[in-house]
């Protein structure tokens with residue numbers, strides 16, 4: 001089984017993109033993990049699969065797999081690469097393109113300046129949409145937002161309570177405000193939040209530093225991938241949360257380690273604008289790919 005692939009990134013969040021329209025692709029958890037493995041495979045944060053749509057108004061179905069093999073609901077940086085890939089491969093010339101995800105349709109527009117603008121779909125603030133078990137948690141009200149106090153016990157560090165804003169951008173996010181992202185405890189507490197039992201489907205953990213009302217810095221410890229250089233849905237979650245807390249005004253420039261995104265939110269529709277880069281093309285030989293795997297993690 002040989003599959004052509006394209007290696008891409010959106011602000012440093014990197015992807016292996018597969019054309020499931022022209023090729024018969026059966027992406028299992030095992031194959032996804034093997035492709036994403038930084039030494040044994042191509043290496044990427046997520047795999048994006050372009051598929052035939054089931055929604056009558058969609059041009060394509062957009063499927064996303066984290067590097068741990070989990071299939072998830074949305075990927076903002078990936079959406080920008082998705083439309084660039086579809087155009088570069090000649091799968092469609094439509095612009096804007098309608099991409100089907102689990103919760104509905106995204107509109108993806110290639111701009112003349114080479115950046116991509118994405119209508120990011122639904123945003124939900126009810127804790128059931130993540131889901132997140134808030135029973136017996138202390139809360140604080142900041143503007144329109146409710147923050148939940150989650151007590152964590154990092155290894156070799158004192159117990160600490162983090163105050164999380166939680167929301168769904170079709171995928172689950174928990175965002176906290178920090179003084180300085182450069183020394184935020186992303187490696188120490190990101191994993192504790194990501195797999196905390198109160199998040200039944202795990203969660204993407206965002207660390208946001210407010211520079212001014214139209215400018216933030218952001219780091220995200222992603223569900224199923226670890227810290228990435230950028231997270232598009234994470235940028236949307238941070239901006240919507242910051243606006244609701246009265247800290248930000250739309251539009252907001254989001255500086256991530258891998259690049260810059262612009263997020264607009266009017267309280268209803270979220271729009272994200274940012275780069276999409278093609279790096280190289282290749283061919284996956286699945287039999288070879290699965291022939292060698294780590295002996296232990």
Ligand SMILES: N[C@H](CCC[C@H](N)C(=O)O)C(=O)O
Nearest residue numbers: 075076077171222223232233
């Ligand atoms: N790790 C995310 C999926 C990828 C999101 C991120 N790469 C983006 O650009 O939105 C999740 O499990 O929900």
